[in-house]
Amino acid sequence: MDQRTSIDPEEYKSILLMKLVVQEINKNPDFLPNITLGYHIFSTCSDPKKTLGYVTKVLSGEKEAPNYYCKGRGEVAGFIGDSHFHSSHVMAQLLSLYQYTQVSYRATDTRLRDGKLYPTLFHMTPDNRILYAAIIKFLQYFGWNWVGIILSNDGSSDEESQELSKILNQHGICVDYIFKLKPDIVHDTEGLIKIWKSKAKVIIACETFASQFYYFSQLMPFTLENITFIFPPPWSKLPTYKFEDLTAINCSFIFLWAQRINVQFENPEYGISFSRCHTDPILEDIWIRLFSCLSPNPLKNYFFNLFYNISAKPCRGVKYWKAFDGYTTLPFYAYRAVYVLANALHWMYMKKNKSEQNGFQHRLHKYMRNVHYVESTGVKIYFNERREVATDLSLESWVFANSTYYLYYIITIIRPGFVPEMFTNLSNPIFWKKGKIPVSRCSDPCLPGSRKKFGSSIHKCCYECVPCPEGEISNISDSENCMKCPDEEWPNEKKDCCVPKLMEFLSYTDDTIVAVFLAVSILCCLLTGFILGIFIHYQDTPIVKANNRNLSYLLLVSIMLSFLCVFLFFGHPVDVTCMLRVTSFGVIFSVAVSSLLAKSIMVCIAFKATKPGSPWRKWMGAKLPNAIICVFSLVQVKICVTWMSISPPFQDRDTHTYQGKIIIQCNEGSVIGFYSVLGYMGLLAAASFIIAFLARTLPDSFNEAKYITFSMLVFCSVWIAMIPAYLSTRGKYMVAVEVFAIVASSSGLLGCIFFPKCYIILIRPDLNTKTIIR
Structure with a gap:
């Protein structure tokens, strides 16, 4: 360890653990028998130049300068380190060239996992992919998509911060700012204002620990009291810094490689004696840093007072530093790195191949690749295809009671290949500043809808x-x-x-207009039946006999059926009712209009037959009107049968005409068939109207041709007016228009033809005589 290095208790613990494991191995007679392990320890200060210098010094065999040096020269088996990317990178390049084995106990950069570039480099921890995946799941669980990133100003985390930003962006999480913690951070006004104004209430720290964080937290106490920090494993050393105010990092979260060990060092209390400070300058720095103990060196006291605001005093009560009591993880991987390297060395020597024992350094990495053993804790140690030891990652929370005492809570364990979806045990207010989960978003979430x-x-x-x-x-x-x-x-x-969309059709239960139509239709049907009864009762009277009473009976029955056929238009349509709707009223009206046509023709023939010797006499009687009705009605029946045979109507669900509604309607199938039925019915009505209109002037006290003319005028007017109304409506209103036309035209026929006759039969029986009728 270089004496000029900055104080880092975690790194010093790594040194102590590596020394401890070397001592344990050397004391074990069954492990590496007849071989004694030694070591060189250097601090690279994460400087690639220093790293290359020290590696070259170890390989060249020069004896100057190391603090710790194994007396009696031995061969170099391998290298352990470094903890940062840049220094590990240059070391790996040089050692791969000479085929020396290197074990990195902390560096997690994915760029160091290239087996082709670094075939002799092995790792004690997985790379950052698992860490990044866990951070992303953590952010997504709480709906945080607007974060900041802080990193050291030494350049060691620049590429990592860019990679982290890229991965976050791929998962819908944006980085508002990347802030570098500089030594002169107080002068970075623009950056501090950016953090102060930002909506990002979650800040992610990059891998390399930044000692300037201490000053950063002191500069912005009010801003950071609303910030939640997420720290990576190297930041586990943060609580060892003696903060005056821990508000900034209280209720923060840290991801750590999960394994820990219990270490015995020097005494039953697992502590390091204060007396060792006099022979170990690095330990003396740590003692001043942790316990504010006065150093014999006044310059050192001045330095700590200036940079760490520590007023040192004589220490008499502090005897031991419990370096490994409780919370330590990162130094353990240095401890494991020595054991892994020693195991590979042991298995190589157990082969007893004398030819391999010379120049073994260039073959050791092959044995490292196949290392497989079980630690005392029960953990299986082996290297995967990426030359790394699969290790659990834990998410933990820091909760600080005061500036010297804190608690940590294990939130969840993340195993290799598995990232938990849920962090439900974080609902407790103790884990959050002000007892409330923060909101870290650029925009409020868009609610469903x-x-x-x-x-x-x-x-x-x-x-x-x-x-x-x-x-x-x-x-x-x-x-x-x-x-x-x-x-x-x-x-x-x-x-x-x-x-589900609303189903729209003329319902018996939900539509008032249906009740109105039904009431009118039933009343009209009953009225028609009543008139038919009157005509049957008074069948022998002159006014009933006039102009063929059988035609009147047939016409009344047709009108009665036309009122009843409107029932086919109500309720949920099905294929059968769709086929019966148009065909039923088409045929019924054709019979009714054919009856009127026969009546009109018979009126004309009757007056022409009164002349002596008229040839029209032979057409008098029941045969002609019956033939007219049968012929013209059968034409309509044939049209309907042809329509039903080729393309009959069917139930249709219109989902596009109205938003939010499904119109249950009848599709005509063949539009030509539909309009052929209506057209033929209109043709019959027009012919009946014309003939009746021509016969209206014939002399008669009761000229039925006038009433037929008027009834056909009403009939045609109703259906002509119905056509534009029918075409301009949709859904149940279109059906209502059609029903209205049927009821109105039927009522017109009933009223115009039979009401005058009923008037004479019931009110003016004095007019119901042969003399008056003639």
Whole structure:
């Protein structure tokens, strides 16, 4: 250890542990028999130049300068270190060239895992991929997507911070700023203001520990009291710094490589004697740093007072430093590194191949690759394909009671290949500053039912929330896109889930208009039946006999059926009712209009047949009107049968016309068939109207042709007015228009043809005589 190095108790613990394990191995007669392990220990200060210098010095065999030197020259078996990327990188390049084995006990940079570039480099811990994955899951669990990054100013973490930012961004987490902890941090006003104004309430520290964090925390006490820090394993040394105010790092989280060991050192209390400070200058620095003990060196006292604000005093009560009592993890991997290297060396010597024992340094890495043993703790030690020992990662929380006493809580253990999804035991307020989980987001989360709308910001974490458009939903928070509901579903009011669309049809139970139509149809049907009864009762009277009473009976039955056929238009449509709807009223109306046409023709023939010797007499009688009705009605029946055979109507579900509704309707199947039925019915009505209109002037006290003309005028007017109304409506209103046309036209026929006759039969029986009728 270079005497000029900065004080680092954790590194000093690593030295003590490496010394301890070497002593244990040398005392074991069954392990490396007849071989004594020695060591050189140097502090590189994470400086690549110093690293190369010390490695060259060890390889060249020069004897100057090391603090710890094994007397009696021996061969160099391998190298352990370094703890940082840049120094480990240059060491690995040089040692790979000469095929010397190197064991890194702390460096976790992924760039050092290239087996082709560094074939002799082995690692005691996995690389940063597991750490990054755990950090991402941790951030995502609490919905944090807006964070800051702090790192040392020495350049050791620059590339790592860029890699971390890239990985975070790939998982939807944005980095607001990357802040370097400089020695003159007080002059970095712009950076400090950026942190103060930022919405990022979570700060992630990069791998390399930055001693300037102490000054950083003192400069911004009010800002950092709302900040939650996430520290990587090398920052476990942070609590060893004697902070005056630990508010900044209270309720912080740290990821650590999980294994620990119990170490006995010098005495039953596992402590290091204060008396050793007089022979160990590094230990003396640590003693001053931890216990404020006065040093015999006044310059050293002045230095600690100036840089650490420590007023040293004579120490008489402190006898032992319990260096390994409780919380220590990183030094253990230096301890393990010595054991792994020694095990590989042991197995190589157990081969008893004399030819391999000369120049063994260049073959040792082959045995390292196959190291496999079980520690006293029960942990299996072996190297995976990336030349690293698989190790559990633990998430722990620091909770500080005061400036010298703190507690740590193990939150979860993250095993290789498995990153936990849940951190449910963090709901306790003790883990959070002010007892409340912070919010670290650039924008508030978009609730279900809305989506992100990105503006001019370069960060995708900064956005506005806009409601989903009609017909679309989002059922998760912070959705970037809304999704359409299936055809038969529609968003609910909050637009966070799809619900079945309303089924729209003329329902017997839900639509008032159906009740009105039903009441009118039934009343009209009963009225028609009543009129039919009157006509049957008064069948022998002149007014009933006039113009073929059988045609009147047939017309009344047709009108009665037309009122009843509207029942087919109500309720949930099915294929059968869809086929019966148009065909039933088409055929029924064709029979009714054919009856009127026969009546009109018979009126004309009757007056022409009154002339002596008229040839029209032979057409008088029941055969002609019956033939007219049968022929013209059968034409409509044939049209309907052809329609039903080729492309019949069927039930259809219209999901597009109205938002939020499914129109259950009847699809005509063949539009030509539908309009052929209506067109033929209109053709019959027009012919009946024309003939009746021509016969209206014939002399008669009761000229039925006038009433037929008027009834056909009403009939045609209703259906002509229905066509534009029918085409301009959709859904159940289209059906309502059709029903209205049927009821109105049937009522027109009933009223215009039969009401005048009923008036005479019931009110003016004096007019119901042969003399008056003739």
